[in-house]
Amino acid sequence: MQYQEAKTKFIQTWGTLGSSWGINRAMSQIHALLLISPQPLSTEEIMEELSMSRGNANMNIRALLDWGVIHKEQKPGDRKEYFYSDKKIWELAKQVVRERKRRELEPAIKALEEVSQIKDSSDAGAKELKKVSEDLLDFTQKVDRMLEKAAGSDENWFYKQLLKMF
Amino acid sequence: MQYQEAKTKFIQTWGTLGSSWGINRAMSQIHALLLISPQPLSTEEIMEELSMSRGNANMNIRALLDWGVIHKEQKPGDRKEYFYSDKKIWELAKQVVRERKRRELEPAIKALEEVSQIKDSSDAGAKELKKVSEDLLDFTQKVDRMLEKAAGSDENWFYKQLLKMF
């Protein structure tokens, strides 16, 4: 496979994977592009390379900065902003875990805590709701603690955990 | 919190969480409803309870059956199909992991394998693409093996892993 073909495939694969994880295509593609770029890129260059409008590029660059998975730098004597991505996959994974935990898991846990508070009752529906929501809360909290731990650890810790598993 | 309020909140929370994980709202809500229902429900009852059309209910019930997270049963002397969900959260989580692994992770690994095959070159872009895609492939394969292991284990294994982590 030649470079150009591989590059396109990489960006496309990342875009598709992103979509199925609720991250929009433009955002995943910009991230993919920065991930494999040897040097930081300007908005102009991103627009050009991915054939997307200025507005779209700008919006999604902001979102990626907000997620903390890309960063910006200034070049001396140049007013443009240049963007680059963390190349350490482990750091990237940790950041994604932190954000999704905060945005999705924590609100769900909060809601489950309220729901599982429902007072005991003889009604079968209420009983089942209480039981299921308690179980789910328990499981979700365990996953949350696991992710919390992972998001605070280094790559080596992850490899050690893997070894322990097998 | 009263039963009806808690029930609505549970279904809504599940629906929202589902959306941010690429599962559509109707599908998550049907699943939530079956999860907390003490007895199997018919399409009619699901439509009624969630105020959704027959077509929508039917389509998403099929999708949930396809995911293997709900099942159907017949009641003697009744032509309707009744649906119920696995109440074991661990079994549910395993099924979800298996499906997403198969549908999303495995195709991504396949693409990364191809991309990282790109031949060595002095071009900085090609070099970076090769390096990043190799790293990413390695990480993704590790995650894949971890999930493979988890999807084949029982709840107790999961708790033991958690203990080992802390």
Next chain:
DNA sequence: TTTAATTTTCAATAAGTTTTGAAAATTCAA
């Protein structure tokens, strides 16, 4: 068979999301 109950399909429509592009706002060197 016939018939009524039930499930499935699917074209039309609604709802939601993403993208564009041009105008407005901001920034900073001269």
Next chain:
DNA sequence: TTGAATTTTCAAAACTTATTGAAAATTAAA
């Protein structure tokens, strides 16, 4: 200051996905 470069905003348009509801297909009891 001024003005050119750059970034941000946002209404409108394009695109995508979800939902409806009625008609067609299937099922099984009488």
